[in-house]
Amino acid sequence: MSEEKKLTLGLFYCQHTPESSELDRQSLEEKYGKSIRLFPVPCSGRIEPIHFLRALEELTDVAYVITCPEGECQYFEGNLWAKKRVQRTKEIIESIGLGGDRIGIVMNSKENPRSLAVLADEIMENIIHLKPSPVLNPYR
Amino acid sequence: MPAKYMIHTQTAPNRFKPFTKSGIIAWTEGCLGCRACVKKQCVYRVYINRGLDTKQMIDSIDNQCMNCLRCVQGCPMELIHKSINPEYAALGDSHWTPDIIAQLWDQAETGKIPVSGSGYSGPFSGPGFDSMWTDMSEIVRPTRDGIHGREYISTGIDLGGTPRHLTFTDSGDLESDQALLVNIPLPIILRIPFFGSCGKDIIKGWAMAARGLGTFLALPNEMIKGELVDFKENLIPIISPGQHCSGDGLEGVRLVEVPWEKNCKDISQKIKQAHPSVLISCRTPLVRGVEERVLSIVDSGVSIVCLEGSSWGQSMDDNSIFLKDIIRSIHLALVENGMRDEVTILASGGLAMAEHVAKSIICGADGVVIDFPILIALECRMCGRCTKGLPCPVEIDQAEPSWVASRVINLLGAWHNQLLEVMGAMGIRDVRRLRGEAGRAIFFEDLDRNTFGSLGKIGEGYELE
Numbered sequence A: 001m002s003e004e005k006k007l008t009l010g011l012f013y014c015q016h017t018p019e020s021s022e023l024d025r026q027s028l029e030e031k032y033g034k035s036i037r038l039f040p041v042p043c044s045g046r047i048e049p050i051h052f053l054r055a056l057e058e059l060t061d062v063a064y065v066i067t068c069p070e071g072e073c074q075y076f077e078g079n080l081w082a083k084k085r086v087q088r089t090k091e092i093i094e095s096i097g098l099g100g101d102r103i104g105i106v107m108n109s110k111e112n113p114r115s116l117a118v119l120a121d122e123i124m125e126n127i128i129h130l131k132p133s134p135v136l137n138p139y140r
Numbered sequence B: 001m002p003a004k005y006m007i008h009t010q011t012a013p014n015r016f017k018p019f020t021k022s023g024i025i026a027w028t029e030g031c032l033g034c035r036a037c038v039k040k041q042c043v044y045r046v047y048i049n050r051g052l053d054t055k056q057m058i059d060s061i062d063n064q065c066m067n068c069l070r071c072v073q074g075c076p077m078e079l080i081h082k083s084i085n086p087e088y089a090a091l092g093d094s095h096w097t098p099d100i101i102a103q104l105w106d107q108a109e110t111g112k113i114p115v116s117g118s119g120y121s122g123p124f125s126g127p128g129f130d131s132m133w134t135d136m137s138e139i140v141r142p143t144r145d146g147i148h149g150r151e152y153i154s155t156g157i158d159l160g161g162t163p164r165h166l167t168f169t170d171s172g173d174l175e176s177d178q179a180l181l182v183n184i185p186l187p188i189i190l191r192i193p194f195f196g197s198c199g200k201d202i203i204k205g206w207a208m209a210a211r212g213l214g215t216f217l218a219l220p221n222e223m224i225k226g227e228l229v230d231f232k233e234n235l236i237p238i239i240s241p242g243q244h245c246s247g248d249g250l251e252g253v254r255l256v257e258v259p260w261e262k263n264c265k266d267i268s269q270k271i272k273q274a275h276p277s278v279l280i281s282c283r284t285p286l287v288r289g290v291e292e293r294v295l296s297i298v299d300s301g302v303s304i305v306c307l308e309g310s311s312w313g314q315s316m317d318d319n320s321i322f323l324k325d326i327i328r329s330i331h332l333a334l335v336e337n338g339m340r341d342e343v344t345i346l347a348s349g350g351l352a353m354a355e356h357v358a359k360s361i362i363c364g365a366d367g368v369v370i371d372f373p374i375l376i377a378l379e380c381r382m383c384g385r386c387t388k389g390l391p392c393p394v395e396i397d398q399a400e401p402s403w404v405a406s407r408v409i410n411l412l413g414a415w416h417n418q419l420l421e422v423m424g425a426m427g428i429r430d431v432r433r434l435r436g437e438a439g440r441a442i443f444f445e446d447l448d449r450n451t452f453g454s455l456g457k458i459g460e461g462y463e464l465e
Helices: A022-035 A049-058 A078-095 A116-127 B060-064 B070-074 B098-110 B200-213 B226-234 B264-274 B290-299 B323-336 B354-363 B372-376 B401-426 B444-452
Strands: A009-014 A036-041 A062-067 A103-107 B022-026 B080-084 B132-134 B157-159 B182-184 B188-191 B217-220 B235-238 B255-259 B279-285 B304-308 B344-348 B367-370 B441-443
Touching: A009 A049, A009 A116, A022 A036, A022 A116, A049 A062, A049 A078, A062 A078, A062 A116, A078 A103, A103 A116, B022 B060, B070 B080, B098 B372, B098 B401, B132 B354, B132 B401, B157 B344, B188 B200, B188 B401, B200 B217, B200 B226, B200 B401, B217 B226, B226 B235, B255 B264, B264 B279, B279 B290, B290 B304, B290 B323, B304 B323, B323 B344, B323 B354, B354 B367, B354 B401, B367 B372, B372 B401, B441 B444
Parallel strands: A009 A036, A009 A062, A062 A103, B188 B217, B188 B367, B217 B235, B235 B255, B255 B279, B279 B304, B304 B344, B344 B367
Antiparallel strands: B022 B080, B132 B441, B157 B182
């Protein structure tokens, strides 16, 4: 597969994700190169459907968000809102025939919290079967 | 009196949206849809003009928000929150803090003195230069405003040393050579930082800025080729350690930097023989016993010494010793030995703010050499990705030379104005008079020792009950 056609992932993650410092972020960038774009956010509830849609339109083939465990949100309900928004966005992109699996959410576990690197690896494995997005700007 | 030195600044917009300190978290779920929505009433129209920069996924509500917190307080369902932006918090490190980086970006864009807003809540003291408070006893005199006022405050310094004494022939003519001096209108010299995604155009832009400001840009000798040859008069070639230099290729330069090493005396003599009009600066790292080394360098006839601290403003071999303390001890050692006027001391390493220039000079330096601020002026985030082979997030190497020059001129224009403000507040009208004026500052360590040092000690003849 040529460099241009490599599947790209836009990953938004809550700033409270374990081991998600700037150095951890750069290690992931070194590992995956241009296949990953990482965006730390103050709260996963900050991400709205428009963020996912614009990411799919101009930036990446797949967009995911990592949230803190249920009941652990610093803003009480941020991760719950994120869950609903991801669902809503999935419906939107399914309705245009793009495939809902281009959007996803990973809620971290309270009992067994996983680091950003582990979660990113898992997401990368989950999306490996997807084909490059037909809507992504080819001149990016 | 020379013409008033002014740095003409012109807005040079950012190429990328800068990270802002805080982010808005505004949830739409649970919204009552009130008629008097605080979002609609935002005086800065942040919510109405909302947009998304998809290149970096930066939401305009963060960048345009002026932190009045009206929406946070006004929403009846408390759906709006403010939070620290994690991208902002991740900028730089403990010395090059996010606030310093953001202020440098702002100054490079606008050329204006940063205004921090409604009061300063502290901290009022800290390590390094933060433990110095400068004199403001004459701040009440508006005519001392060096930026817009009538009085002329000079920021020019002479590079080079003056002889200890003059000798005359029997007929009364001057026998000794005249002192070789180079005057620069700003006590700041630029140096290429040791990392950063700097291509030819960036270096050309820095050279253009050095010429525009009337100062110098120090860069490795081997880099001076092609278009940069035209800027030789404002360039300082740095001779690499171990490099053989007989003075070839130094035609047209006014100043050369040689690293301190065992044969630096031979190199400087060779350069002097080949180019008698070239000033030589010796760069020495700040390590234990540097005072002795500086005295020996001055003794060998070198008239400029550049002190090189770490990128965090500390000694190279001991991070508990700060740049300001070493400059003071070197300055005092030179004064005690009656050699202070024979040498120009330039301080470098970790100088990140305009106040560091004035404080370095108060501690005893004649001027400073800055490196990373001229990179941060180009929107650098000090993330270090370029050192790992990762792409620069702000594509510095794609910048146009004219934009680079404008950004650096803006930054130094703002620093120059702040230097004038500080000197005006002290009632000092010439930066050369500020050198070593430690009485113009209060050092926290001294104050702490004088005030509380005697506590807990028992005087002779007294006993604790």
